[in-house]
Amino acid sequence: FRNKIHFKSIGFKYKKNAPLILENINLEINKGEKIGIIGPTGGGKSTFIDILMGLLKPTDGEILVDGINIHIGKNIEAWMKKLAHVPQNIYLTDNSFAENIAFGIRKDKIDFDKVKECAKIAKVASYIESCSKGYDTKVGEGGMNLSGGQRQRIGIARSLYKESELMIFDEATSALDKKTEEEVMDSIKNLCKEKTIIFVAHRLSTLRFCDKIIKIEKGSLNLE
16 A cells, blocks of 8 residues: 555445446545545445445455555455554453554563553543553453543554554544543554545544545535
């Protein structure tokens, strides 16, 4: 992924005889761009993101990365390794904060300085450091000891730790208050200038610094 992602005449439906969820979507996302996505529930946002991530294969058209179809051969595996996805509901294990941020990394291989920096950017470091065992504190099964906003910030810190080329924030700040959301977004924008980032949000104000804002509604895509 050196130049651009190209949605080329994309159409999608879940069943053969079902109506199209997305129809004739054409879009170019340049490397390093910050793209905001808005639209009503059921308008096609989630389907668009799933297609971008390679979880769904288009019914019509192609997803091209630098001219290469991601669904040919083993391209899809390589593509998925380049992504970090932060959903609205974060999966957390009953392990420490550090292990949940450096998710999938063996404990003895975790870079704790990097964990702390990512937590700081995600505005959750002060809370973690106030806990009895700091970054070694267990979060509880599914993050049962945390608020929704704290779980989301752990998810954001996790995506930053992964250092992926494409980062997708899918309603990932919905549980944050407006001030914290703005602080997190500003940090991400300033520290991830070379990253390509997709933000899905309901609040247009969340997306104020994006290079493009796209509205997906009734299966169609329009630039705001």
